[in-house]
Amino acid sequence: MNENKNIRVVVGMSGGVDSSVTALLLKQQGYEVIGIFMKNWDDTDDDGFCTATEDYDDVIRVANQLDIPYFAVNFEKQYWDKVFTYFLEEYKAGRTPNPDVMCNKEIKFKAFLDHAMSLGADYVATGHYAQTRVNGDKVELLRGFDQNKDQTYFLNQLSSDVLKKVMFPLGHLDKSDVRRIAREHGLVTANKKDSTGICFIGERDFKSFLSEYLPAQPGRMETMSGEDKGSHDGLMYYTIGQRQGLGIGGSGGPWFVVGKDLDRNVLLVESGDDNIYLKSDQLIAEDVNWINEPESETFDCTAKFRYRQKDSHVKVTILSDRRVRVDFKEKESAITPGQSVVFYSGDVCLGGGTINEIYRDQKQLDYVG
Amino acid sequence: MEPIYLDHAATTPMHPNVIKKMNDTMRDVFGNPSSIHHFGRSARAILDDNRRYLAQTIGADEKELYFTSGGTEADNLALIGVALANQNKGKHIITTEIEHHANLHAAEYLESIGFNVTYLPVDEAGYVNPSDLLNYLCDDTILVSIMLINNEVGAIQPIKDIAKLLNGHQAYLHTDAVQAYGLLNIDVNELGVDLLSVSAHKLNGPKGIGFLYAQKDVKFNALQYGGHQERLKRPGTESLPSIVGLRTAIQQIEDNKYSNFKLYSRYRDLFYQRLKESEIEFMVNGNIDQLAPTILNLSFANTKVESLLMSLDLEGIAASSGSACTAGSIEPSHVLTAMYGADHPNTKNSIRFSFGLANNEDQMIEAAERVIKVVKRLTGN
Numbered sequence: 001m002n003e004n005k006n007i008r009v010v011v012g013m014s015g016g017v018d019s020s021v022t023a024l025l026l027k028q029q030g031y032e033v034i035g036i037f038m039k040n041w042d043d044t045d046d047d048g049f050c051t052a053t054e055d056y057d058d059v060i061r062v063a064n065q066l067d068i069p070y071f072a073v074n075f076e077k078q079y080w081d082k083v084f085t086y087f088l089e090e091y092k093a094g095r096t097p098n099p100d101v102m103c104n105k106e107i108k109f110k111a112f113l114d115h116a117m118s119l120g121a122d123y124v125a126t127g128h129y130a131q132t133r134v135n136g137d138k139v140e141l142l143r144g145f146d147q148n149k150d151q152t153y154f155l156n157q158l159s160s161d162v163l164k165k166v167m168f169p170l171g172h173l174d175k176s177d178v179r180r181i182a183r184e185h186g187l188v189t190a191n192k193k194d195s196t197g198i199c200f201i202g203e204r205d206f207k208s209f210l211s212e213y214l215p216a217q218p219g220r221m222e223t224m225s226g227e228d229k230g231s232h233d234g235l236m237y238y239t240i241g242q243r244q245g246l247g248i249g250g251s252g253g254p255w256f257v258v259g260k261d262l263d264r265n266v267l268l269v270e271s272g273d274d275n276i277y278l279k280s281d282q283l284i285a286e287d288v289n290w291i292n293e294p295e296s297e298t299f300d301c302t303a304k305f306r307y308r309q310k311d312s313h314v315k316v317t318i319l320s321d322r323r324v325r326v327d328f329k330e331k332e333s334a335i336t337p338g339q340s341v342v343f344y345s346g347d348v349c350l351g352g353g354t355i356n357e358i359y360r361d362q363k364q365l366d367y368v369g
Numbered sequence: 370m371e372p373i374y375l376d377h378a379a380t381t382p383m384h385p386n387v388i389k390k391m392n393d394t395m396r397d398v399f400g401n402p403s404s405i406h407h408f409g410r411s412a413r414a415i416l417d418d419n420r421r422y423l424a425q426t427i428g429a430d431e432k433e434l435y436f437t438s439g440g441t442e443a444d445n446l447a448l449i450g451v452a453l454a455n456q457n458k459g460k461h462i463i464t465t466e467i468e469h470h471a472n473l474h475a476a477e478y479l480e481s482i483g484f485n486v487t488y489l490p491v492d493e494a495g496y497v498n499p500s501d502l503l504n505y506l507c508d509d510t511i512l513v514s515i516m517l518i519n520n521e522v523g524a525i526q527p528i529k530d531i532a533k534l535l536n537g538h539q540a541y542l543h544t545d546a547v548q549a550y551g552l553l554n555i556d557v558n559e560l561g562v563d564l565l566s567v568s569a570h571k572l573n574g575p576k577g578i579g580f581l582y583a584q585k586d587v588k589f590n591a592l593q594y595g596g597h598q599e600r601l602k603r604p605g606t607e608s609l610p611s612i613v614g615l616r617t618a619i620q621q622i623e624d625n626k627y628s629n630f631k632l633y634s635r636y637r638d639l640f641y642q643r644l645k646e647s648e649i650e651f652m653v654n655g656n657i658d659q660l661a662p663t664i665l666n667l668s669f670a671n672t673k674v675e676s677l678l679m680s681l682d683l684e685g686i687a688a689s690s691g692s693a694c695t696a697g698s699i700e701p702s703h704v705l706t707a708m709y710g711a712d713h714p715n716t717k718n719s720i721r722f723s724f725g726l727a728n729n730e731d732q733m734i735e736a737a738e739r740v741i742k743v744v745k746r747l748t749g750n
């Protein structure tokens with residue numbers, strides 16, 4: 001225990017139960033723990049209410065319960081430049097971005113990590129449900145023990161060098177254990193509701209949020225054969241495979257979004273969840289990151305195309321530095337440009353990239369947007 | 370590692386004599402000064418004695434002192450109270466860009482209800498130019514409010530000169546003397562001010578008590594309503610232990626003939642000398658030969674104020690940036706922005722060190738060593 005007392009760990013504390021317990025566990029293990037709240041977004045309303053202020057209050061209360069120093073640091077500018085700008089650009093391009101992946105890459109495990117290191121930290125810790133494992137001179141990223149909460153999907157852009165400085169103290173726990181530990185220690189955040197959705201939107205309506213930044217352009221919905229199916233509110237509000245909120249009546253449903261025609265501002269829909277237009281067997285991913293460099297140019301592994309999906313068997317072929325082709329063992333449904341494809345070998349997360357092109361029977365599906 | 374407190378401009382530790390006198394008062398005198406029985410009368414006698422003492426520390430009459438909860442309330446009472454009571458004479462107020470937020474936010478409120486406020490600029494050293502005042506002073510001006518010592522950089526403002534310029538003009542002159550009281554020997558007549566704000570906890574007194582001096586002819590409205598205390602201008606049962614605490618704090622200083630000024634100067638100089646001997650790069654915000662000795666605001670090139678403050682804290686050095694921060698939003702200091710212009714690097718890499726009762730000479734060298742260590746680490750040297 002005592003050898004930990006000279007190891008300085010900076011915990012990213014959000015004011016939620018996960019990061020509260022993260023700090024608690026490290027404190028119990030005898031580390032020198034420092035809590036830091038990141039303010040990445042300002043949502044101050046006319047009454048002066050700001051979610052971040054409330055959350056930081058919770059950080060202060062928990063930090064005082066644990067008797068650790070706490071600070072707040074502002075990354076609004078970095079977040080805007082690196083995460084939010086990307087988020088808007090992707091929506092403008094008709095794609096479905098993954099801001100959490102970008103936030104981990106650019107903010108939590110870059111700007112925040114750098115800041116922690118400038119404070120003389122040996123490690124940073126977060127409340128992510130993921131694990132690390134030292135393998136020789138490398139560090140591997142492993143799925144969280146709680147398969148239902150596993151967050152490695154969002155951590156696919158980290159590197160072994162970054163992971164060497166990172167601790168995930170909740171990685172071996174169930175979410176229910178985390179709540180229980182928080183309650184047993186009387187942490188004020190023990191029963192705080194988990195945040196849902198994208199951090200900067202919070203509980204607000206996604207559509208109204210997005211429309212503040214991007215003008216919505218309503219248009220028509222058509223089937224792949226050109227049959228008119230009514231109107232849509234703006235292409236950016238829809239994602240591939242979406243079933244809810246289309247408002248198409250009559251027989252022959254249910255209806256699904258299968259693509260977007262950006263030039264004509266038309267949303268492409270087809271009926272039935274097994275319709276061929278949703279299916280694909282190959283994709284090209286870009287901005288691919290390997291947590292540790294793979295040993296060969298081609299290999300079999302499993303992959304997730306969206307968060308919380310089951311793994312699928314795939315074959316990966318490295319095309320160039322940051323570009324790979326992924327062949328699926330079986331046809332997949334509703335692969336979406338802009339989302340991450342993340343690769344696994346057993347419990348080891350290998351890395352991932354951004355889905356860019358999608359193919360079926362060696363023909364590119366250019367209608368997916 | 371011994372923590373070293375270099376944030377006396379934020380607040381100060383209470384002097385042991387202050388604590389003792391307050392304890393005595395809490396134990397021995399619990400009566401309400403407004404009560405007409407023995408208990409009330411003995412409290413009232415002590416209240417009056419303290420008011421008289423405090424009034425003479427600034428050359429005022431005891432009837433010109435209004436106890437408040439501290440500097441913020443005194444500033445609010447001065448600005449809003451004067452504005453509301455004198456709006457028939459005009460709706461223009463002049464203040465500066467470098468005031469405390471207790472002043473600036475009260476001024477913003479007055480703007481929101483129809484007053485016009487001019488915010489005077491300052492030069493690169495943090496001084497108001499008295500002649501600027503004449504550019505803005507008009508028949509409609511009812512109040513000029515300029516602080517005596519700036520709380521972020523320590524610049525002592527030319528209040529006397531400003532008072533002279535206002536001779537014969539209807540406008541009242543208010544000064545926020547929160548950083549100055551107990552450091553400079555103030556005489557309101559010599560200074561030429563009509564209103565002056567004071568807070569106890571900056572001079573080793575308790576928090577939650579201060580006063581507004583208002584020259585007897587000054588018209589101002591109360592901002593709260595209740596009993597007859599403070600001649601109706603600030604109702605509410607007086608906090609006698611706090612008032613005794615304030616008095617004891619200033620008496621301590623008066624009895625020592627303001628020798629604290631010299632002592633704190635010495636602390637600051639030791640700290641500053643050691644930094645100058647090191648190879649770290651820094652500059653003083655303000656003109657060091659003309660600053661209040663308690664405050665030293667330094668800009669460290671190629672650093673960020675957030676990292677500096679956190680790193681210093683982790684090294685046991687308690688300092689602050691002039692700017693308040695809530696939940697991670699460190700606004701660039703409005704004082705440094707006024708001095709250098711928006712986006713100047715000094716507005717984002719400056720730290721205020723302020724010296725006082727919690728310090729001794731040995732600490733100054735130690736504190737400087739720790740600052741040097743942190744700055745070296747942050748600048749990669």
